Amino acid sequence: MNDPHVPSLKTRPASLADVAAMAGVSTGTVSRTLSRPEMISEETRERVMRAVEQLGYVANGAARALAMRRSHTIGAVVLKFGSSNFSQVVEGLESEVARKGYTLLLSAPVPDGKTEFAALAAMLARGVDAIALLGFEGLEETRGILARYPVPYAHLWANPASGGHCIGLDEARNGQIALAHAADLGHTRIGLIWGQVEGPLRYRSRQRLQGVMAAAQERGVTIVHESCVHTEHGFExxxxxxxxxxxxxxxxxxxxxxxxxxxxxxxxxxxxNGIRVPDDISVISFNDNDFSAYVNPPLTTVHLPIRQVGMKAGHYLLSRLGENMGPDGYALDVSLKARGSSAPATASPTPAAIAGAPRTKRG
Amino acid sequence: MNDPHVPSLKTRPASLADVAAMAGVSTGTVSRTLSRPEMISEETRERVMRAVEQLGYVANGAARALAMRRSHTIGAVVLKFGSSNFSQVVEGLESEVARKGYTLLLSAPVPDGKTEFAALAAMLARGVDAIALLGFEGLEETRGILARYPVPYAHLWANPASGGHCIGLDEARNGQIALAHAADLGHTRIGLIWGQVEGPLRYRSRQRLQGVMAAAQERGVTIVHESCVHTEHGFExxxxxxxxxxxxxxxxxxxxxxxxxxxxxxxxxxxxNGIRVPDDISVISFNDNDFSAYVNPPLTTVHLPIRQVGMKAGHYLLSRLGENMGPDGYALDVSLKARGSSAPATASPTPAAIAGAPRTKRG
Incomplete structure (x- = not known):
């Protein structure tokens, strides 16, 4: 790694003085706590050891040499697209890396094809030990920037078939699960309200849609083209x-x-518009956000382990950094939550559902 | 500032080589761009200047001496309590400090009376230039830790009457606004579903409740004690x-x-339980979260400028660091959003609303 473009790491490891400052004791007390803990009161020992752990302080030897090269920061660069689960993913990532005394450096650029890459490069230039990315997979620019910095990285919500550094879900399967639920309820003509599927960053949306389409064909369900809308994610x-x-x-x-x-x-x-859910039209979705079980009617949705994606990425990155993380227990289980917004298809949909003209346009 | 407990800053400022690496050009090109921009192609110049800005690179002189002492990181330590607006506040803070090339260092401890103070001390020990806190105001431990690190700090969602470093809202007034809406609709007997109000971190909850109580007295509205529940914030x-x-x-x-x-x-x-909202009981709330206009019925709520609290804190901290921020345009305006969940009090509430026994208990 003699690439002159790789900046030296910019943070120094915690010193004995840092530990003393955090614990509110002298450096001598810290030394004694580490070498002869039986001489120290339990309360002081606990405070010192908490500071040692929080600061990732390493006393000596080879371990210290390794820690010397660490900033104990993990970068996260997550693109902001409308409403998204990004904050939950970031929370999961933060809580996982905090377990080992790492702190998250966060950048959340609004993507315009330039800003996000500048933010990625700036984050790497800060000297982070590892980096988690959301919305950067499969792009030439991303590869170019990552190649200049030899740190572990992970793509969040990416295709897990692409390797262990891509932490995400089998989106085709998620699509199948939702369609199967609709088919099981006897629905044979279905509309879609979907995200955009064009472009390099729309892998998830595209894969999930392909899963829906494949399952629809298999189950004899018609996805009615005129009743499909592609838009950005958001309530409005x-x-x-x-x-x-x-x-x-x-x-x-x-x-x-x-x-x-x-x-x-x-x-x-x-x-x-006077359409009853689920009596006239069933609504089936993906995520299982915190509000979804409490809306009226409660939403039938494919539960996605959003927070766990962040935690699993944290686990992966710290493991790559040689931290003793234990086995990865984040299984990323997906399951359908059948709630009140879906019901068996009625033999004859109500006139309102057939006519379909919004009330606002009638009046 | 000769306190030996203050650790030296742990990050170095960006160098010419960092700028060159990010822009993908030689250091000579960076120098020429800065000294003789007319010699450089527009495309290259733009790339270099973007890197300069993103990295907070300062070329020379007194400004560089100042920048030398900066890590260009802002710390945020935000307590996690159940459901909260914390991610929106953090997003606002991040977007504001990113405008000047600062990166957010995030720590989100679960408070237990110890962990959160260790997290605060660890964040300061990282050498952040300034720090934003959520959930730490008015505590002896907080003051003790902050006193050891001479950096600007701000309390988020704190009592603005306590000074400019407390960024928050007049919660008593917020409470008055909600009660006035209920009174205007003719409600004279009202219940509460509220957060906890005891303890040093419950200032907001307590102040808002006092505002409700004072307005109720003024308007002749009875807050019916047996119909008041205090709990943690969350859907369930x-x-x-x-x-x-x-x-x-x-x-x-x-x-x-x-x-x-x-x-x-x-x-x-x-x-x-068969109670109609708003026909039998009106529901009035605070926040105006992203989902609130779309639930059924849409929620009447006091709109709080949640994201702006984070932005205003970022503006305050960077101003304290001497960044040229311009005037603070974050007015933190509060307003009632009257939607479908509130309606005039019915002269005679339905038997269900009067009897009040939950359906689940009936049978």
Whole structure:
């Protein structure tokens, strides 16, 4: 690693004086606590050892030589796209790395094709020990920047088939789970309110949609093209998309939404047009956000282990840094939560659901 | 500042080589861009200047001497209590400090009376230039730790009357706004679903409640003690509290909830006991979270500028660090959003609302 472009690490490891300052004792007390703990009161010993752990202080020898090269910071660069689960992923990552005394350095750029790469390069230039990325996978620019900095990295919400550094879910399977639930309830004509699927950063959205499509074909379910809307993730976007789906008037009996943000907005859009959920139209979604079990009706959704994706990435990165992490217990289990927003397809949908004209346009 | 306990700053300022690495050019090109920009192509110049800005690179002289002492990191230590707006506050803070090339160092300890202070001390020991705290105000331990590190600090969601370093809202006034709305609608008997109000970290909750109580007295509204529940903030907690309020059977016609998390859970609890919102009971809340306009019925709530609190704190801290921030434009405006969950008090509440026995207990 003689690349002159790799900056030297910018933080120094914790010293004896740092530990003393944090514990509020003298450096002599810290030394004695480490060498002859039986001489120190339990309360002081506990305070010193807590400081030692929090600061990642390493006393001597080879371990110290290794720690010398560490900043004990993990970078996270996460793109902001509308409503997203990013804060939960970041919380999971932070809590995992904090277990070993690492601190998270956070950058959350709004992507415009330039800013996000500058933010990524700036984060690496800070001398982080490892970096977690959300929204950067598969891009030439990303590879170019990462190649200049020899630190472990992980892509969050990326295709797990691409390797252990890609922490994410089998999105095709997630799509199948949602479609299977609709098919099991007897729905044969379905609309979609979905995210964008074009472009390099839309892997998740695209894979999940492919899973839906494949399962629909297998189960004899028609995804009605005129009743499919692609938009950004957000409550208001879901509401507006639902009005478009209604206006399409194709007599669908269920809508699959790509996120709970879209689904809750869509239910609102349906309800304010006099469409009953689930009596007239079932709504099925993905995420299982914190609000989803409490909306009216409670949302049927594919539970995704959002926070665990962050924790698993933290586990992976610290393991790569040689930390003793134990086995990775984050299984990333996915399961359907069947709640009140989905019900068996009615033999004859109500006129409102068939006609599909939004009430706002009638009046 | 000769306190030996103050650790030396742990990060070095960006060098010419760092700028060159990020921009993907030679150090000579960086020098020429800075000294003779007319010699450099527009595309290269733009790339170099972006790197200069992102890295906070300072070329020479007194400014560089100042920058030499900077890590260009802002620490944030935010306590995790159940459901909270903390991620929005952190997002606001991050976006503000990123404008000047600073990166956020994040720690989100679960408070137990020890862990959070260790986290605070560890963050300061990292050598951050300034620090933002959420949940630490007014504590002896906090003052002791902050006294050891001479950096600017700000308390988020703290009492603004305590000084400019306390960024928050007039919570008594917020409480008055919500109560006034209920009184204007003719509600005279009201229940509460509220957070805890005891202990040093409950300032907000306590002040807001005092505002409600004072306004109730002024407007002749009775806060019915048996229909008041104090709990932690969360959807499930709101649901369970609503069942308790119903079981109290005191014939209230409105419930004030201390957060939208509680309110959405409470509406669910009311609805699944056959109580109509707002026909039987109005629900009024605080926050205006992203989901609140889209639930069923849409939630009447006092809009709090959550993200702006983080931005204003970032503005304050960078100003304290001598950054040229311009005037602080974050006014922290509060306003009532009247939506479908509140309506005029009915002359005679329905039997269900009067009897108040939860359906689950009936059969």
């Amino acid at each position: 976007q879901g509401l507006q998309a639902a009005e478009k789906v209604l206006a399409s008037g194709t007599g669908i009996t269920a809508i699959l939404c790509a996120s709970d943000y879209l689904a809750v907005g869509a239910m609102r859009g349906l309800q304010q | 907690q709101g649901l369970q509290a609503a069942e308790k309020v119903l079981a109290s059977g005191t014939g209230i016609t409105a419930i004030l909830c201390a957060s939208d998390y509680l309110a959405v859970g409470a509406m669910r609890g009311l609805q699944q």
